[in-house]
Amino acid sequence: MTAKVIDGKEIAKKLRESIKVEVDKLKVNGKVPGLAVILVGIDPASQVYVGHKEKACKEAGFHSEVYKLAENTSQEELLSLIDKLNNDPNIHGILVQLPLPKHLDEKEVINRISFNKDVDGFHPLSAGALFVGEKSLVPCTPKGCIQLIKEIGYDLKGKKAVVVGRSNIVGKPVSILLLNENATVTICHSRTKDLKAELLEADVVVAAIGRPNFVTGDMIKPGAVVIDVGINRLDNGKLVGDVEFESAAEKASWITPVPGGVGPMTIAMLMQNTLEAFKS
Ligand code: NDP
Secondary structure (H helix, E strand, O other), X not given: OOOEEOOHHHHHHHHHHHHHHHHHHHHOOOOOOEEEEEEEOOOHHHHHHHHHHHHHHHHHOOEEEEEEEOOOOOHHHHHHHHHHHHOOOOOOEEEEOOOOOOOOOHHHHHHHOOHHHOOOOOOHHHHXXXXXXXXXOOOHHHHHHXXXXXXXXXXXXXOEEEEEOOOXXXXXXXXXXHXXXXXXXXXXXXXXXXXXXXXXXXXXXXXXXXXXXXXXXXXXXXOOEEEEOOOEEOOOOOEEOOEOHHHHHOOOOEEOOOOOOHHHHHHHHHHHHHHHHHHO
C-alpha cells in the first residue's frame, strides 16, 4: 500500500482563508482579533516560529503585536508585560514562545496569562477544562492533528489510536481529544515495554517523540492513519519527522509529511483560537 499524503499546508491555507473572511466581516464594526506574541532571547528556531505567527496574523487581518525581549529579561519584567497584555482590550490572545531562557520560571509565566487569553492552551485551567470536558482554548498542535484526521473524513469512533509521547503540550492533550472522538487510546512513552507491538495494533498513530525517523514502516499496521508531529533538524540541515516517511508510507493509508503536515496546522489553529477568544 502506498499512502495518500495529508496536505497540511493546503488544509491550513484554506482554514486561514476562511478565518480571514470572518475577520473581514467583523471589521465592519471596527474591531478585530488581537494576538500578542512574546519572544525572549535569540533562539533561531523560536525566531522563525514567531515570524510565521506574525505573518499569519497579518494575512488574516488580525491586530498583531510582537514583543522581542532581551535574553537577560527578568521574571518580573516578563510578568509585568503579561499583566499589561491581560488588561489590554485590543489583545485577545497572548502567546509566550517556548522554551524560555533557563533563568525564567516557565510555569509561573504561563500561569500568569489570563485563562480567556490563553490561545496556546497551556495554562493549567485550560488543561483541566479539556480534561473534564468544559469549554476552553485547546492546544494548537493537538487540535491541528484532530482537524487533519477530520479533513480526510476518517471516523475515529471505536478505532484504536496509539499516541507516542506524553508531553503536556502534545501527547497528553492529543490523547484526550482522540478520546473525545470516541477512539480507544493508548499512550506510549520512553518506558513502554514493547512499542512496536502497541503500534502494530494502531488504526491511528500520532507520533510526538522528538526523535528523527524513529517510527519505521515495520511498526505500522497496514492501512493505518499516521500523524507525524515531530520536527527534527538533521546535521545536513534536512527537516524530518518522528516517522520514517518512505517506509511508513508503504504501509499506511494516510500519512502527514514533514514539513507540510502538522506544522502549518499549528499556526492555523492559533489563528482559530485567537478568533474564538475574541468572540467569547
Ligand atoms: P517532549 O520531549 O516534551 O516529549 C517527548 C515524548 O516522547 C516524551 O513523552 C517521551 O517519553 C517520549 N519518548 C522519547 N523517547 C522515546 C522512546 N524511545 N520511545 C517512546 N517514547 C519516547 O516533546 P514534545 O511533545 O514537546 O514534542 C515532540 C515532537 O513534536 C518534537 O519533535 C517537537 O519538535 C515536535 N513539535 C511539533 C510541533 C508542531 O507544530 N508540528 C509543536 C510541538 C512539538 P517520556 O515522557 O517517558 O520521557
